[in-house]
Amino acid sequence: MRIDVVTLFPDFMRQCAAVGVVGRAQQRELLQVETWNPRDYATDNYRTVDGRTCGGGPGMVMLIEPLRSALKAVREAAPDPVHVIYLSPQGARLTQGRVEALAKLPRIALLCGRYEGVDERLLAHEVDEELSIGDYVLSGGELGAAVIIDAVGRLQDGALNDAQSAEQDSFSNGLLDCPHYAKPVHDALGDVPDVLLSGDHAAIRRWRLKQSLGRTWLRRPDLLAQRALDKESRALLDEFRREHAQ
Numbered sequence: 523m524r525i526d527v528v529t530l531f532p533d534f535m536r537q538c539a540a541v542g543v544v545g546r547a548q549q550r551e552l553l554q555v556e557t558w559n560p561r562d563y564a565t566d567n568y569r570t571v572d573g574r575t576c577g578g579g580p581g582m583v584m585l586i587e588p589l590r591s592a593l594k595a596v597r598e599a600a601p602d603p604v605h606v607i608y609l610s611p612q613g614a615r616l617t618q619g620r621v622e623a624l625a626k627l628p629r630i631a632l633l634c635g636r637y638e639g640v641d642e643r644l645l646a647h648e649v650d651e652e653l654s655i656g657d658y659v660l661s662g663g664e665l666g667a668a669v670i671i672d673a674v675g676r677l678q679d680g681a682l683n684d685a686q687s688a689e690q691d692s693f694s695n696g697l698l699d700c701p702h703y704a705k706p707v708h709d710a711l712g713d714v715p716d717v718l719l720s721g722d723h724a725a726i727r728r729w730r731l732k733q734s735l736g737r738t739w740l741r742r743p744d745l746l747a748q749r750a751l752d753k754e755s756r757a758l759l760d761e762f763r764r765e766h767a768q
């Protein structure tokens with residue numbers, strides 16, 4: 523998969539994509555992340571990328587031309603069609619379901635707004651989808667772009683050594699993750715639950731599922747409401763709720 527990022531901070535974006543699982547996915551050529559700086563496509567001597575807000579008001583707006591030229595260069599850089607995403611507080615909330623759909627595309631481009639945002643005419647003609655990573659205000663779209671690069675990059679085939687970890691990820695099965703423990707088995711902070719030391723893998727799987735269900739019920743009942751539970755899960759959640767009520 524190829525991801526092109528249009529941003530005034532290319533070094534920052536390249537660093538975000540160079541570390542960890544995503545960096546390794548790039549080394550394995552499972553993922554390619556390229557950056558494009560609108561300033562390189564500004565035609566005036568001052569490399570201007572922003573303009574005064576029409577109608578008055580504080581702040582500046584990103585100009586059409588440098589962005590349009592940068593996106594043209596993005597499209598021409600490779601044959602596959604590009605799905606252009608704009609990160610903004612006005613976008614649809616990003617979910618794991620949307621991430622999984624995006625991860626299947628051959629190419630996406632991430633347009634990162636700064637200042638007060640981008641000229642609406644550019645958005646209307648060049649952007650396919652507007653996404654928000656959450657209901658809060660950031661100084662630019664780059665952190666949203668970094669989130670998408672990571673969430674989509676780690677899902678590329680071969681990016682994760684243990685395919686299961688992608689499956690067992692919280693949100694992949696619509697539930698919050700269960701607790702995790704490492705040695706020492708006994709610590710001043712407490713002990714590792716016995717079941718995890720039992721070697722009984724069926725019991726361990728049930729315990730983890732019960733913990734995921736219980737935590738989701740306690741912390742994110744909205745997620746539980748979205749999910750049909752099978753017989754086993756309903757029984758485990760009832761058990762958890764009985765224990766929790768006592």
Ligand SMILES: CN1CCN(c2ccccc2CNc2ccc(C(N)=O)cn2)CC1
Pocket residue numbers: 609610611634635636637638639640653654655656657658659660661662663666
């Ligand atoms: C003070 N203004 C700065 C510019 N900003 C703005 C406006 C439009 C587009 C991009 C931005 C960049 N900011 C973002 C971007 C994304 C998110 C998100 N939730 O995904 C939050 N913030 C609006 C606020």
